[in-house]
Amino acid sequence: MATIVQFENVGLRYGLDSETLSDVSFSLHGGGFYFLTGASGAGKTSLLKLLYLAQRPSRGVIRLFGEDVVTLPRKRLPGFRRRIGVVFQDFRLVPHLSAYDNIALPLRLSGMAEADVDAPVSEMLNWVGLADRAQARPATLSGGEQQRVAIARAVIARPEILVADEPTGNVDADMAQRLMTLFEALNRLGTTIVVATHDLPLISQVAGAQMMRLDKGRLADPTGSLRYPPRSQDMG
Amino acid sequence: MAGADRRAAREARQRLLPQGRLAGPMPWVIAIMMFLTVLTAAAGLALGAAVRSMGADLAGRATVQIVEADAEKRAALTQKIAASLRASSDVIAVRPVAAEKLAEQLAPWLGADAADADLPIPALIDVDVAPGDQAARIARIRQSLTALDKAIRVDGHAAYLEPLTALLAGLGWLAAGLVALMAIATAAIVVLAARGAHDSHRPTIEVLHLMGATDVQIARLFQRRIALDAAFGGALGFAGAAAVLAALGGRLMATGSDLLTAIGLPWAAWLALLALPVGGVLLATLAARWTVLRALGRAL
Ligand SMILES: Nc1ncnc2c1ncn2[C@@H]1O[C@H](COP(=O)(O)OP(=O)(O)OP(=O)(O)O)[C@@H](O)[C@H]1O
Ligand SMILES: [Mg+2]
Numbered sequence: 001m002a003t004i005v006q007f008e009n010v011g012l013r014y015g016l017d018s019e020t021l022s023d024v025s026f027s028l029h030g031g032g033f034y035f036l037t038g039a040s041g042a043g044k045t046s047l048l049k050l051l052y053l054a055q056r057p058s059r060g061v062i063r064l065f066g067e068d069v070v071t072l073p074r075k076r077l078p079g080f081r082r083r084i085g086v087v088f089q090d091f092r093l094v095p096h097l098s099a100y101d102n103i104a105l106p107l108r109l110s111g112m113a114e115a116d117v118d119a120p121v122s123e124m125l126n127w128v129g130l131a132d133r134a135q136a137r138p139a140t141l142s143g144g145e146q147q148r149v150a151i152a153r154a155v156i157a158r159p160e161i162l163v164a165d166e167p168t169g170n171v172d173a174d175m176a177q178r179l180m181t182l183f184e185a186l187n188r189l190g191t192t193i194v195v196a197t198h199d200l201p202l203i204s205q206v207a208g209a210q211m212m213r214l215d216k217g218r219l220a221d222p223t224g225s226l227r228y229p230p231r232s233q234d235m236g
Numbered sequence: 237m238a239g240a241d242r243r244a245a246r247e248a249r250q251r252l253l254p255q256g257r258l259a260g261p262m263p264w265v266i267a268i269m270m271f272l273t274v275l276t277a278a279a280g281l282a283l284g285a286a287v288r289s290m291g292a293d294l295a296g297r298a299t300v301q302i303v304e305a306d307a308e309k310r311a312a313l314t315q316k317i318a319a320s321l322r323a324s325s326d327v328i329a330v331r332p333v334a335a336e337k338l339a340e341q342l343a344p345w346l347g348a349d350a351a352d353a354d355l356p357i358p359a360l361i362d363v364d365v366a367p368g369d370q371a372a373r374i375a376r377i378r379q380s381l382t383a384l385d386k387a388i389r390v391d392g393h394a395a396y397l398e399p400l401t402a403l404l405a406g407l408g409w410l411a412a413g414l415v416a417l418m419a420i421a422t423a424a425i426v427v428l429a430a431r432g433a434h435d436s437h438r439p440t441i442e443v444l445h446l447m448g449a450t451d452v453q454i455a456r457l458f459q460r461r462i463a464l465d466a467a468f469g470g471a472l473g474f475a476g477a478a479a480v481l482a483a484l485g486g487r488l489m490a491t492g493s494d495l496l497t498a499i500g501l502p503w504a505a506w507l508a509l510l511a512l513p514v515g516g517v518l519l520a521t522l523a524a525r526w527t528v529l530r531a532l533g534r535a536l
Binding site: 052053054055056074075077078079080081082086092094095096097101104105106108109110113114115117153 | 241242244245248249251252253254255439440442443444445446447448449450451453533536
């Protein structure tokens with residue numbers, strides 16, 4: 001499969017602090033399933049932010065879908081962002097919108113006819129087990145329920161890349177398993193999946209997934225070649 | 237079906253920003269500004285209308301004075317000039333003022349027997365000038381008459397009112413300036429309100445951005461809500477000002493004075509006033525759009 005994401009010597013510095021990410025180089029292939037691990041504060045969220053275009057790097061080159069996105073003019077960003085679904089670590093549900101409206105957001109933003117919105121949203125709500133909570137505001141949902149809404153919102157528009165930052169942090173093992181099954185199903189349909197997680201047993205569940213490890217802002221494998229299968233490296 | 241779909245899509249878009257007032261006290265401030273703007277513009281338009289109606293009445297009139305001490309000569313000259321005026325194509329009506337009427341009008345100043353005395357009262361002829369560049373026609377009349385006799389003066393009535401019309405015109409310009417200033421102030425209020433609205437919804441905006449919303453999509457949300465707020469304020473301010481103007485108009489009519497009743501507002505002026513709230517909403521919409529787009533442009 002073709003390279004869909006490419007980082008070359010990427011560095012990220014917040015303000016005047018020392019670099020949060022240094023010399024990060026790797027490439028992801030279209031249709032792959034990738035895990036990103038590392039200790040808390042290692043820079044996982046920071047790396048994902050670069051990937052979903054919430055942040056520009058301080059140095060280096062990032063290519064998405066074959067195009068350099070570091071120098072991309074602002075007005076071209078939406079086109080790229082629509083091809084990427086994001087589950088934020090802090091969910092970022094829109095507080096005054098119902099679960100249903102939150103999940104429908106990407107479809108509506110893309111200009112889908114209102115009549116076509118209902119079927120996929122209802123299907124997604126069923127999938128994440130929240131059909132009976134469709135009209136609930138995020139504040140009235142449990143942490144795990146909010147997380148499931150966030151996941152449904154990220155995948156509903158069938159993005160080419162799904163970026164999930166600790167997507168199983170607030171759900172029980174059973175729901176984590178179901179979410180992974182959902183991700184694998186999307187992956188089989190061709191979506192490239194990137195999941196940041198501390199949950200090593202979860203990683204071992206996904207056959208064929210590849211893993212990147214961040215250590216204090218650097219990819220632990222300096223060659224940038226990814227290690228797989230993950231089981232052999234991290235469970236031993 | 238397509239209409240229902242569009243309506244549903246619009247309702248979904250409207251939910252993206254929370255219900256209720258977006259821009260704090262902005263609608264009320266706009267109402268006050270619109271009230272003042274409409275009153276000021278109405279004053280300006282009324283002055284303009286008064287200037288025009290006075291001008292139209294007077295521009296077509298002139299008085300020819302024949303100053304001649306000898307009563308016989310004066311009468312002869314008056315006859316001759318009246319005849320010459322009647323022959324002129326610049327003139328549509330000639331009315332010699334009867335000596336008795338003139339004496340009557342002068343009596344308060346000269347005493348009741350002024351006409352009997354040998355005071356050299358000039359003879360007057362009122363002239364209605366043909367329409368179309370009446371100032372030039374009066375100048376032509378003056379030229380031809382003074383060629384007949386040095387002792388003849390031709391006064392266009394418009395000239396009497398020139399200082400007054402100049403004053404009224406000046407006030408009209410002042411009103412226009414005030415309307416422009418209030419438009420600027422209104423735009424400034426909208427800019428502040430839109431900036432505040434943008435700041436307080438930053439988290440939502442950021443999420444929408446990251447999901448691929450364009451700046452224009454986001455700006456439209458704010459622009460629409462601010463336009464609605466501005467429409468509310470504009471309508472309120474206009475209604476208030478219209479009520480005041482109607483009441484004032486009634487008072488003016490009640491005075492029965494020619495000068496004051498001339499200050500009425502023609503229908504076209506009411507239409508111009510109605511354009512103010514419409515223009516205000518348009519201005520608010522554009523200012524909101526511009527502000528939000530600018531603020532969005534600073535984010536990634
Ligand atoms: N916006 C920011 N401004 C300044 N420093 C930041 C910012 N975001 C993150 N950092 C710093 O960058 C480092 C990496 O943070 P990051 O959130 O990427 O870690 P992480 O690997 O996702 O951690 P966790 O597993 O706890 O989510 C941390 O030291 C953090 O304090
Ligand atoms: Mg993180």
